[in-house]
Amino acid sequence: MHAAEQVEAKRNAGYRAAEEVRDGMVVGLGTGSTVFFAMERLGERIIREGLCVAGVPTSYQAAIRARRYGIPLTSLDEHPELDIAIDGADQVDPALRLIKGRGAALLREKCVCDAARSVFIVVDPSKMVDTLNAPVPVEVLPFAVEAVSRRLAALGADPVLREGVKKDGPVVTDNGNFIIDCDFKAIAEPGRLEAEIASIPGALECGLFCGYMEKITVIVGEEKGCRIVSLH
């Protein structure tokens, strides 16, 4: 898929997800380029249909975009249960397990995914894989970065501290933490790996999302239209 076709696919997925939002809903707003299109369409619907909604942003980026599109913002504290969340993903497997976190927003994204009654994942076709094999980002407490790196290496990863672009030194997340990218190659048991990473003190969250397949619907945008994948 060429770059222009990929943008169209993302647009189609995002626009389709925005149609799932109903009047009065509180919506988790994920981070990344595909969710932007959902926010754009949601903003249009707010103006056109007088839709009354509120969004819980998963990052500064999501908050800035939502404001630009006129989506009123609220917080997870105000709304610990969300009607719906719309988010992107880096990889999706046939069991609807995900790798997320290219944008370093995985910690808040998992909180929002957990809090939402239904979750719409918007992707282009390149994200659909048979076996998850992308590097898994892990958000790490800076105090424990070396200790956590050793534990991740012991699990078989090749841990790399994520470096900033246009910033010297490590990426600092919106929560003030670091990101370690862990290449495990093909991941045979993603759920087990997620649990093993979660057991490391100082590893605050990882980009494997394996426990949400029941409530996830994946919208795969294509050049023309989209395809819906769900297990329910």
Ligand SMILES: O=C(CO)[C@H](O)[C@H](O)COP(=O)(O)O
């Ligand atoms: O997990 C994420 C950010 O932490 C993104 O949702 C994921 O990287 C997909 O982004 P994009 O839609 O730009 O491909």
